Amino acid sequence: MSSQRPDVAIIMGSQSDWETMRHAAETLEALGVGHDVRIVSAHRTPDRLYAFARGAKAEGFRVIIAGAGGAAHLPGMTAALTPLPVFGVPVQSRALSGQDSLLSIVQMPAGVPVGTLAIGRAGAVNAALLAAAVLALSDAALAGRLDAWRAAQSEKVAERPAAEQ
Numbered sequence: 649m650s651s652q653r654p655d656v657a658i659i660m661g662s663q664s665d666w667e668t669m670r671h672a673a674e675t676l677e678a679l680g681v682g683h684d685v686r687i688v689s690a691h692r693t694p695d696r697l698y699a700f701a702r703g704a705k706a707e708g709f710r711v712i713i714a715g716a717g718g719a720a721h722l723p724g725m726t727a728a729l730t731p732l733p734v735f736g737v738p739v740q741s742r743a744l745s746g747q748d749s750l751l752s753i754v755q756m757p758a759g760v761p762v763g764t765l766a767i768g769r770a771g772a773v774n775a776a777l778l779a780a781a782v783l784a785l786s787d788a789a790l791a792g793r794l795d796a797w798r799a800a801q802s803e804k805v806a807e808r809p810a811a812e813q
């Protein structure tokens with residue numbers, strides 16, 4: 649997914665999550681952060697989940713972004729199996745508009761943290777920005793790119809709404 653060394657793993661519970669999680673991948677791409685993208689389902693591929701999460705640090709990943717919807721166990725189970733920081737993205741579900749995903753991910757019992765983001769695209773983008781911010785603590789070039797990304801975002805905001813100009 650990226651020519652850079654993959655510091656970030658983006659995992660998701662289903663192909664259907666890609667429409668949301670691609671925003672995390674695109675944000676990392678824009679920042680020049682190497683990442684790898686995989687489908688890992690806590691329910692349908694539990695052996696794959698164990699193998700991935702237990703081996704993620706040895707594989708060289710430094711941060712994991714995990715997106716899932718519905719009864720979204722993927723971020724929490726991943727966090728239980730790895731010492732790496734895990735950011736959870738609640739995917740917007742059809743039945744409950746992602747509130748099920750959000751509550752499944754955010755309410756971790758004390759002791760196993762998942763940094764939980766907003767439901768949907770905003771959460772996916774912000775998970776990527778948080779992952780980049782973590783990596784930027786030890787990567788001055790990335791810190792500069794992150795500053796530039798934020799400055800560009802600020803410049804795009806008009807002083808007044810278009811109808812008033």
Ligand code: RP5
Pocket residue numbers: 660661662663664665689691715716717718739
């Ligand atoms: C979860 O179930 C996935 O993360 C996905 O958001 C949801 C629905 O999956 P599909 O039925 O679309 O494969 O495990």
